[in-house]
Amino acid sequence: xxxxxxxxxxxxxxxxxxxxxxxxxxxxxxxxxxxxxxxxxxxxxxxxxxxxxxxxxxxxxxxxxxxxxxxxxxxxxxxxxxxxxxxxxxxxxxxxxxxxxxxxxxxxxxxxxxxxxxxxxxxxxxxxxxxxxxxxxxxxxxxxxxxxxxxxxxxxxxxxxxxxxxxxxxxxxxxxxxxxxxxxxxxxxxxxxxxxxxxxxxxxxxxxxxxxxxxxxxxxxxxxxxxxxxxx
Amino acid sequence: xxxxxxxxxxxxxxxxxxxxxxxxxxxxxxxxxxxxxxxxxxxxxxxxxxxxxxxxxxxxxxxxxxxxxxxxxxxxxxxxxxxxxxxxxxxxxxxxxxxxxxxxxxxxxxxxxxxxxxxxxxxxxxxxxxxxxxxxxxxxxxxxxxxxxxxxxxxxxxxxxxxxxxxxxxxxxxxxxxxxxxxxxxxxxxxxxxxxxxxxxxxxxxxxxxxxxxxxxxxxxxxxxxxxxxxxxxxxxxxxxxxxxxxxxxxxxxxxxxxxxxxxxxxxxxxxxxxxxxxxxxxxxxxxxxxxxxxxxxxxxxxxxxxxxxxxxxxxxxxxxxxxxxx
Numbered sequence: 001x002x003x004x005x006x007x008x009x010x011x012x013x014x015x016x017x018x019x020x021x022x023x024x025x026x027x028x029x030x031x032x033x034x035x036x037x038x039x040x041x042x043x044x045x046x047x048x049x050x051x052x053x054x055x056x057x058x059x060x061x062x063x064x065x066x067x068x069x070x071x072x073x074x075x076x077x078x079x080x081x082x083x084x085x086x087x088x089x090x091x092x093x094x095x096x097x098x099x100x101x102x103x104x105x106x107x108x109x110x111x112x113x114x115x116x117x118x119x120x121x122x123x124x125x126x127x128x129x130x131x132x133x134x135x136x137x138x139x140x141x142x143x144x145x146x147x148x149x150x151x152x153x154x155x156x157x158x159x160x161x162x163x164x165x166x167x168x169x170x171x172x173x174x175x176x177x178x179x180x181x182x183x184x185x186x187x188x189x190x191x192x193x194x195x196x197x198x199x200x201x202x203x204x205x206x207x208x209x210x211x212x213x214x215x216x217x218x219x220x221x222x223x224x225x226x227x228x229x230x231x232x
Numbered sequence: 233x234x235x236x237x238x239x240x241x242x243x244x245x246x247x248x249x250x251x252x253x254x255x256x257x258x259x260x261x262x263x264x265x266x267x268x269x270x271x272x273x274x275x276x277x278x279x280x281x282x283x284x285x286x287x288x289x290x291x292x293x294x295x296x297x298x299x300x301x302x303x304x305x306x307x308x309x310x311x312x313x314x315x316x317x318x319x320x321x322x323x324x325x326x327x328x329x330x331x332x333x334x335x336x337x338x339x340x341x342x343x344x345x346x347x348x349x350x351x352x353x354x355x356x357x358x359x360x361x362x363x364x365x366x367x368x369x370x371x372x373x374x375x376x377x378x379x380x381x382x383x384x385x386x387x388x389x390x391x392x393x394x395x396x397x398x399x400x401x402x403x404x405x406x407x408x409x410x411x412x413x414x415x416x417x418x419x420x421x422x423x424x425x426x427x428x429x430x431x432x433x434x435x436x437x438x439x440x441x442x443x444x445x446x447x448x449x450x451x452x453x454x455x456x457x458x459x460x461x462x463x464x465x466x467x468x469x470x471x472x473x474x475x476x477x478x479x480x481x482x483x484x485x486x487x488x489x490x491x492x493x494x495x496x497x498x499x500x501x502x503x504x505x506x507x508x509x510x511x512x513x514x515x516x517x518x519x520x521x522x523x524x525x526x527x528x529x530x531x532x533x534x535x536x537x538x539x540x541x542x543x544x545x546x547x548x549x550x551x552x553x554x555x556x557x558x559x
Contacts, residue, residue: 190282
């Protein structure tokens with residue numbers, strides 16, 4: 001089965017000949033919910049480390065609140081619920097509709113190397129499916145760490161409840177994994193931004209706003225996906 | 233409070249110390265012990281009406297833990313960018329407040345012209361925010377109820393002190409893990425506090441302060457029994473309890489002949505006389521003080537609602553995809 005984005009693309013192609021539908025409303029909602037909640041979680045999480053009073057952020061105008069553990073903890077909890085909502089929506093919907101195009105495939109590391117080499121002017125970039133091999137790997141990296149940070153975060157939420165006495169070793173392991181996966185997410189987010197330093201990738205930006213990409217770009221870079229939807 | 237001890241206090245302390253030593257020696261060890269295998273959590277009952285302020289409990293605590301007191305490097309690095317650090321190593325003799333070198337003390341306050349002596353130290357909470365909110369989870373609540381800091385893993389961020397209802401843990405700079413990493417740039421020392429003599433509890437022995445008390449003002453045993461003792465004693469003297477419900481429940485149960493609001497007011501006055509950084513070394517006694525985690529735990533229900541809403545939204549999205557999708 002194809003995605004709603006794919007199915008609606010034919011309508012879009014008819015109405016806007018230069019554009020092609022790439023991301024459904026659902027995908028965009030999940031992306032922005034994950035993005036905004038993750039930013040709030042990273043910011044409030046560093047506030048819980050504790051860092052903002054020590055390193056002077058709280059001394060800046062209008063930033064005194066950042067040193068308030070009560071506020072940043074509440075922010076962390078609220079943003080956490082938004083992230084859990086987005087992850088469950090994405091996982092259940094993806095499995096139910098069997099849209100696995102973004103999952104890594106065999107040979108993705110090799111293909112990523114070819115794509116990067118092509119960007120550096122060595123060889124020709126292989127034609128891709130809906131996602132480039134490196135995009136599939138990035139999805140797995142960020143998604144895997146988001147799952148880890150969420151599961152360990154939920155353990156920590158349960159541990160904080162009154163009447164719950166959890167094994168200290170389990171708590172230590174959960175906290176260490178939570179901190180480690182959070183740091184890896186920070187790296188992943190930086191990598192995600194860095195990807196847009198490459199001009200060709202900027203063609204994908206509108207896909208997370210109005211859902212579309214340039215038809216010519218899709219044809220050239222995501223030829224396998226383009227031909228698939230053209231057949232319909 | 234004056235750091236200098238009065239002659240009367242000195243004599244009381246001297247006499248009580250002798251009495252405590254004699255009592256401890258005279259009692260067979262079994263008389264002080266309880267079977268740790270039968271006991272899940274240990275509680276402490278502190279009867280303020282029986283405390284004479286001798287300070288023997290403080291002395292016993294200091295002797296018992298002396299080997300664990302921090303020995304910082306000679307030139308303690310300043311924290312970047314604040315340019316400060318917290319050093320108590322030249323104030324090791326202070327016994328009238330909590331410091332990294334003094335994990336329990338006697339608070340003496342005057343209420344209606346009567347002096348009250350209140351042994352103070354960690355309350356060992358049922359749901360301790362200090363342990364729950366430690367960023368590295370190097371503080372744990374043990375099965376026996378003791379809340380214990382892993383001094384080898386502590387970075388000294390002092391968040392535990394800020395989220396504690398009584399600001400109990402105290403920081404010493406120039407020691408611990410951060411000195412092996414990037415001292416000055418990250419971390420600030422190690423936090424220290426009473427661990428309820430967790431090692432003694434393991435052996436079925438009471439904490440050192442309890443064993444040393446010459447008047448029976450401090451007692452320890454199964455938590456439920458201690459809590460019951462406190463309530464019975466309060467009813468007997470028409471007094472008041474503290475620690476049963478405070479901060480969501482603790483393992484330390486005080487009984488006082490005067491309301492704790494009055495005691496808290498008296499402590500607050502003492503704190504006001506201290507310079508700002510020193511105020512954190514003197515814990516208050518606000519009745520009904522709330523647990524730092526209450527708000528967060530109130531929101532925690534969101535983690536049940538969010539996945540249900542997520543599944544519902546996914547069902548809606550998937551059904552739309554199925555209807556609109558083509559094979």
